[in-house]
Amino acid sequence: MSIRAALTQQCKDYLQHRIQRLKKSIQELESDLEGETKSSAGDKYETSREMMNAEINKLQQQLQEFRKLEEVLAVASQRKVSENIQLGSIVTTNLANYFLAIPVGELKFQTESYYGIGINSPIGKLMLGKTKGDTVFFQQQEIKIESVN
Incomplete structure (x- = not known):
């Protein structure tokens, strides 16, 4: 498996894991919401339902953000290798290695570490x-670009 394919797969796995967790949380909240029974303390009931609805909406927004990241990753994985750093580039520097795709943090390929970053991140914009x-x-450090793949 190539380095790009391996890093892309790790990013996909990360996104799938996060999406599944969000879906599960939304389902659990919706189930709890259906199970809520109206009590004689109507205000307490309405407040509880509103809080659950607000939490569901927040989780659905997060889910949408992860769906957008899936689209960005799909574009990044299809990009052709270029001499210029772009979305999808694998960049080796004197300080660290980067995969310009989506912000996922540290990724591993064989014995090397790569940082999955977005092109809108501060360092991504610079590169x-x-x-x-x-x-x-x-951050007051000189970063020399050693290779771009």
Whole structure:
């Protein structure tokens, strides 16, 4: 399996895990909401239902965000290798390795660590369009781009 395929698969696994957790939480809240019975303390009942509905809405928004990340990852995985850093690039620097796709944190490939970052992240924005040999400055550190794949 190529490095790009392995990193992409790890990102997909991360997203699927998060999406499944969100769906399960939404289902549990909806089930609890259906099970709520109206008591003589009507205000307490309505407040409880509103809180559950607000939580469901919040989880549904998070679910939508993860769906958008799935779309971004699909585009990133289809990009052709370029000399310029773009969405989907694998970048090796003197300080760390990056996979410019979606923000997932640390990924592993064989013995190397890569950081899954979005192109809208502060370091992602700095790297976009750069090529091998370029330097960027981030948090008072000089980062030299050693390779772009």
